[in-house]
Amino acid sequence: MELGLIGLGRMGANMALRLQRAGHKCIGYARHAETVEKRLKEGAISAGATSLSELVGQLKPPRTVWLMIPAASVDATLEQLIPLLSPDDVVVDGGNSFYQDDIRRAATLKEHGIHYLDVGTSGGVWGLERGYCLMIGGEAEIVQRLEPLFEALAPGLQAAPRTPGREQVGGTAEHGYLHCGPHGAGHFVKMVHNGIEYGIMAAYAEGFNILRHANIGKHPEEIDAETTPLRNPEYYQYDFNLADIAELWRRGSVIASWLLDLTAHALLTDPDLSQFAGRVSDSGEGRWTIKAAIDEAVPAGVLSTALYERFASRGEADFADKLLSAMRFEFGGHHEKQG
Amino acid sequence: MELGLIGLGRMGANMALRLQRAGHKCIGYARHAETVEKRLKEGAISAGATSLSELVGQLKPPRTVWLMIPAASVDATLEQLIPLLSPDDVVVDGGNSFYQDDIRRAATLKEHGIHYLDVGTSGGVWGLERGYCLMIGGEAEIVQRLEPLFEALAPGLQAAPRTPGREQVGGTAEHGYLHCGPHGAGHFVKMVHNGIEYGIMAAYAEGFNILRHANIGKHPEEIDAETTPLRNPEYYQYDFNLADIAELWRRGSVIASWLLDLTAHALLTDPDLSQFAGRVSDSGEGRWTIKAAIDEAVPAGVLSTALYERFASRGEADFADKLLSAMRFEFGGHHEKQG
């Protein structure tokens, strides 16, 4: 198939390359002409365009235009695209848009007879080789029309052992792409995926932090009047090799996962993680997941805690902490301990 | 009544003064002779002692010896005291001991015919004027024997409006002291009291932090690629006066409390709380409360979260945070944003 790709950053370029390798034809556009040229040389795209109208002009109707751009730029891009497109064309948003925006955008495009798919995409920098997990929202017939693209991007059946019983059900899920529901469904599922991701990451992070401090009984000097003495220092005398433990858990344990694979690599390379300061960013999906949970009245304690730990890592709890110290001073005359 | 008081720090001295004002006679001992002299001059004690044997010698049997010393010093002090005391004497631990230690200590003292009471004491630096809330564990007859002391220390009935219906039940609870149960019961109740204290303090701290950041929509420059843009900055344009809001809530609101009174004072004095760094200490009770909850299989999410926020305020989450950044780098090539 042929598609126009808007956005040739690392993520878009890798997806284009995987599509081209599978025999599809990508015509690419990026804001900077050098980017387009670079991707042409890499073979990620078959042809380039230096404007949206040039891009659209190179595609045979009904067209497929795939956006791989920051969520904040989608509306502006659509505004430019709409007059250039024709009825029955398809716009795909493969970025990290908020699913409620998808619903609005799909309605706007529909007024012009243009179709819209939202495709949540997971895979990161590894997707080129491993394939991309695709969560798709929109009309069934349009999903079907673009199925060759999804098949090429997705990891495919052989990427994991088959779930017993799945052979009787079939479907595309076990190939790594899925039509999840109407407009917004794809990004909704991707949103929750990221929410879960935060929770799992935090579970490992907390656990390894407990292992790392398991030698606290060796440092009695840290104890003073404002600190509770450790009752049994003899139980905290372990100097664990975290890289080895992460590696160990990759085989046979209940908590083996791809994130653990990455953790094992990170700890092997830099056991103290000294290249990181511990200021953890969060993208919108983790936040939106919590808001959805609240709208649904579904308890999401683990996912929220994981999100807040990221906020706190960036100093966002500082004023709250100062207020706690202020209250302690007010009722007990406690002065803060110096760090 | 007459009692021997071991430990003449701020807390012990204030309690002694309140007891003396009520007509009781305190004989005080502290490790440093100057402390004893100082408390004599202040009128907190009627007589001083420079050794435990001197202290015990000045008391008529059956004696009452009240400890107001750090929990970590109690066992050593008891070891010295036991040979000096006689059967039917009473030892009171008014400090912040772990209730399981009370059970052990009571058994040890009982072997020598000595009674033991654990008295959890709340009131901080305000207790001298407001009175102390006393949570008592031990044998009923011994609690009764010392009731005049408890009555003098406690705030008394008039310190709060009477609970409707309480007049038909009576009891000492509404006077501010209570025999809570057998050995350890006093410190168990005090432990949970402090656990609740952490939770309430954190509720206020988080709430005021949300108010303080309600102007975040005015600072769009803080947004970049690694930060989710605020979708509706127009909704976060408030510059709240936190001192005024704390004051406001003191009257008529559902969340009026003594801790709020203190918060209002702290924010009035130093609206930015700039004299605090936000490194919040925690005493043992908060930790033991969570351990008790776990032993009982009782969910304690709020109290645990409050405790962990204190840990995190002291940098104890740092390695976990670094690991999160490391994972993000591994799967997405995300570099940490500089603070």
Place this chain on the structure above:
Amino acid sequence: MELGLIGLGRMGANMALRLQRAGHKCIGYARHAETVEKRLKEGAISAGATSLSELVGQLKPPRTVWLMIPAASVDATLEQLIPLLSPDDVVVDGGNSFYQDDIRRAATLKEHGIHYLDVGTSGGVWGLERGYCLMIGGEAEIVQRLEPLFEALAPGLQAAPRTPGREQVGGTAEHGYLHCGPHGAGHFVKMVHNGIEYGIMAAYAEGFNILRHANIGKHPEEIDAETTPLRNPEYYQYDFNLADIAELWRRGSVIASWLLDLTAHALLTDPDLSQFAGRVSDSGEGRWTIKAAIDEAVPAGVLSTALYERFASRGEADFADKLLSAMRFEFGGHHEKQG
């Protein structure tokens, strides 16, 4: 002053009565004529109206119309009101509206020259006697115009001991009402007030639950293969009197509060709380507080946990729990223990 009051439910009627007692004149409207008549007889209102136009007709311009109606009815009522009102009239929303709605409504009313105030009101069924805590958003001159009403509704300075230092600052906060900021500020502050309320309530609830289960060591029969045995049952032998402990903490302790006063009464009346099933409702404010915290990137672990505990109390975690049991069965062959 004279005001028109729309909504004569319990809350509205009590507020009207307090206003009338202070010499103000309330003209009341409710959807059911019987309600209006009832409130007339009670003296809560001086005159009644059976339609909005009748109500508006009885008020001298510039009018003050105060809404005490469900948040969901405000928009419909405003639509009816706008054509009846004149420029320079004031509409007050004293209910529990979402602050972002205030901003929108104020703009709509402004187009007609009508002023708008949002007044978050705390006090519940106790407000008639104790006074109402009023959190006000809108234009300063309009707040000033209605100050006599706020003064009559608020608890007044004498309702709490003065904060040391406040006498040099003054302001209305210590009288129990406050102009918090522009449109929406009042309901924003009320929203966070309720968020804090949830956190404080949960702190007490968890703490008392730990006290209630402190006798778990007496019930060894509850232990089986799927349950971790309690290592030290001897430490959990306490049968605490929760009503007494709640009463005890009301005087001299750090955690004294109005919510504790109410808790003491509830536990005195019904120690097992057997009249409650434990399905805890939540109003919108708790949810909006968390959403605001997330928008601001402020960690709110305690407030979120408190909210989720309410969700879970209503069975909203059930499917998640089933999934946990299903996973345990999958990896370990664990069957669920019967309750």
Place this chain on the structure above:
Amino acid sequence: MELGLIGLGRMGANMALRLQRAGHKCIGYARHAETVEKRLKEGAISAGATSLSELVGQLKPPRTVWLMIPAASVDATLEQLIPLLSPDDVVVDGGNSFYQDDIRRAATLKEHGIHYLDVGTSGGVWGLERGYCLMIGGEAEIVQRLEPLFEALAPGLQAAPRTPGREQVGGTAEHGYLHCGPHGAGHFVKMVHNGIEYGIMAAYAEGFNILRHANIGKHPEEIDAETTPLRNPEYYQYDFNLADIAELWRRGSVIASWLLDLTAHALLTDPDLSQFAGRVSDSGEGRWTIKAAIDEAVPAGVLSTALYERFASRGEADFADKLLSAMRFEFGGHHEKQG
């Protein structure tokens, strides 16, 4: 090698079978003679014993005796074993003991010249085929002595793709077994493993619960006065196929894991999980992990929340919830909504 195996339950029998398949010789003992006979027929053991002395008698010194019994039975079994064993024999505890017990037991056995290893074992019912992940604590030379057994039980290098860079480091971790440190280290690491397991499981459970309720906008009838109306029901109209989504995420996504593999199977088999009631058990490790975190002052919000969700699933929050309803009734006259 030859070893004596005490405990022939499902877990022990599978381990024995895997060892025998690898050429080791297992002599088995169980309390019931029929169990021993059954395992003999299955080929899990080469010979059986009907008493501990018979078992020990069949082993050539220096012996290896491996316990696969409930943690609660270990001390009693050791008491019987000690007089039967000789210096330089090795006892292995492969069950789920608390690591602090290991430290004590190792010291006791050392007095008799007997060695002790604690071996945390993960793998569940799948270990026979997949191999067991072994976390080992004790003396290095004893670990080395038993290495052939660990090698046979562990999954082996080929069970997962090699971590890039690991080939330069080597070690046994990538074979699936690891000498983690001195006595207790094995069970400490296993304890944290299970703590992390709870967190990961909860992350998935919460996420799927959010997906399951994504159609809440279709049920407006559930809204009443005590329930916050959903502001935007149009955003919650999704009927997701959870089995398909779990399957989808297994390939290419960031959250692929073995627990997700199991989840996909569970949801495929029984989409509503109707065979489960949602009363989730917890073993000791999750609890001990939190206690260790608290001793170390390490924040563990996600892991704690996961544990508390299990407690709550079994009704342990009920009294706390009743107290919340009671407070709401006290301050606002709110009656509980019927379920």
